[in-house]
Amino acid sequence: MCSLSLRPVLPTARLTLRPPEAKDASRIAAQANDMGVAAMTLRMPHPYRLEDANAFLAGLNNPLAKDKIVFAIDDPDDGLVGVIGFHGEDPRAPELGYWLGRSYWGRGYATEAVRAVLRWARVEWGKKIVFAGHALENAASAGVLIKSGFLYTGEVLDQHSVAAGPTKTRMMVWLA
Numbered sequence: 001m002c003s004l005s006l007r008p009v010l011p012t013a014r015l016t017l018r019p020p021e022a023k024d025a026s027r028i029a030a031q032a033n034d035m036g037v038a039a040m041t042l043r044m045p046h047p048y049r050l051e052d053a054n055a056f057l058a059g060l061n062n063p064l065a066k067d068k069i070v071f072a073i074d075d076p077d078d079g080l081v082g083v084i085g086f087h088g089e090d091p092r093a094p095e096l097g098y099w100l101g102r103s104y105w106g107r108g109y110a111t112e113a114v115r116a117v118l119r120w121a122r123v124e125w126g127k128k129i130v131f132a133g134h135a136l137e138n139a140a141s142a143g144v145l146i147k148s149g150f151l152y153t154g155e156v157l158d159q160h161s162v163a164a165g166p167t168k169t170r171m172m173v174w175l176a
């Protein structure tokens with residue numbers, strides 16, 4: 001079994017993935033308060049307020065959420081630009097989720113972050129399977145997942161986005 005740091009810091013070519021901290025709340029709220037971000041996720045509310053960011057950060061310290069591993073995505077100039085992490089009911093097959101503030105889209109940041117956390121999940125966390133899902137219309141996220149080695153399972157789930165309501169999610173799987 002590999003040694004596991006539950007507070008890993010992962011440097012990538014252009015970014016640092018690191019444990020979120022309480023002081024990140026204002027930047028998370030500023031970046032996340034965007035319907036174009038929230039509507040593509042299941043759990044983010046819109047509008048997204050400072051108290052939502054505080055509640056999100058507090059939830060990460062819940063010992064019951066031990067299989068929830070979340071990274072702040074830091075740009076060297078601007079600081080926190082998004083969040084990426086693993087969650088889910090089945091610890092053998094966690095589910096990956098991520099978002100970036102709109103000003104940071106289109107730079108390849110999400111692909112860089114996804115590849116780094118998958119490498120960490122395989123090498124340090126010992127995971128063999130990771131699931132991810134994207135809304136049918138989310139071509140950008142589909143691109144990120146395909147470039148990172150995910151394949152479609154063929155499942156399309158009827159889910160509910162807190163911000164956008166009913167949504168269809170195309171499920172994908174990555175095998176270590």
Ligand SMILES: CC(C)(COP(=O)(O)OP(=O)(O)OC[C@H]1O[C@@H](n2cnc3c(N)ncnc32)[C@H](O)[C@@H]1OP(=O)(O)O)[C@@H](O)C(=O)NCCC(=O)NCCS
Pocket residue numbers: 036037038040041097098099100101104105106107108109110111112133134135138139140141142143144
């Ligand atoms: C999805 C998201 C993380 C992508 O971040 P990003 O850093 O811009 O992604 P990348 O640049 O690494 O890759 C996106 C790829 O999709 C492509 N893409 C972007 N918009 C597209 C569109 N409308 N149609 C087709 N392809 C598109 C890009 O061209 C890129 O592929 P390329 O490198 O081959 O050109 C970002 O848009 C986001 O945070 N969206 C809101 C939240 C969200 O969707 N989270 C994921 C939930 S599943």
